[in-house]
Amino acid sequence: MRVSHTSPLMRILFSSARKASPGCRLYSQSHSATTGANSLSMSARVAESLTYKELPPLSLMPTHLLLRSYLITSILSSPRLLNLSMPLLNIIANSPSRFLNPDKNPAIGFLVRKIIYEHFVAGDGEAAVMKTVAQMKQVGFQGVILGYAKEYAADEGEVGNEELDVRRWKEGYEKTMDMIGPGDFMAVK
Numbered sequence: 001m002r003v004s005h006t007s008p009l010m011r012i013l014f015s016s017a018r019k020a021s022p023g024c025r026l027y028s029q030s031h032s033a034t035t036g037a038n039s040l041s042m043s044a045r046v047a048e049s050l051t052y053k054e055l056p057p058l059s060l061m062p063t064h065l066l067l068r069s070y071l072i073t074s075i076l077s078s079p080r081l082l083n084l085s086m087p088l089l090n091i092i093a094n095s096p097s098r099f100l101n102p103d104k105n106p107a108i109g110f111l112v113r114k115i116i117y118e119h120f121v122a123g124d125g126e127a128a129v130m131k132t133v134a135q136m137k138q139v140g141f142q143g144v145i146l147g148y149a150k151e152y153a154a155d156e157g158e159v160g161n162e163e164l165d166v167r168r169w170k171e172g173y174e175k176t177m178d179m180i181g182p183g184d185f186m187a188v189k
């Protein structure tokens with residue numbers, strides 16, 4: 001006898017298993033059960049025939065994140081691909097053309113943000129960072145490493161106010177420390 005995944009008993013078993021280990025996807029494997037005079041009751045046979053296996057955390061990661069990670073790590077780990085891609089990224093980053101400049105072309109800006117920026121940066125504000133951290137923990141990661149970084153472009157001839165820069169860095173660093181949760185770490189630069 002084969003057990004259907006839609007039976008009420010299966011739903012109960014799966015719901016109790018999910019409560020026992022939240023954040024993990026489970027799958028079952030059913031085996032055929034024999035019938036006879038000495039056979040177990042129907043529910044006991046069904047429960048006995050199920051084998052639950054916990055899936056590894058990376059199996060919960062969305063496919064698009066795995067593909068993006070694979071693409072970027074393949075490029076960064078291959079000197080040949082890296083030598084080909086860096087001049088292309090330099091052209092895109094410094095292009096005066098409306099077609100290639102990510103600030104002027106929304107399509108290029110979207111691609112650069114989704115493929116490169118979001119791979120290395122958790123977010124550009126507290127809400128975006130907290131959302132990314134929550135998503136990572138839902139996938140199964142026990143903690144994250146947060147690091148504060150601020151980029152700015154000083155115009156030529158403009159001299160930076162070091163005291164103001166240090167104060168801004170300190171405030172940003174403290175805000176990042178406030179986002180640290182249980183199991184998380186702060187990267188000190």
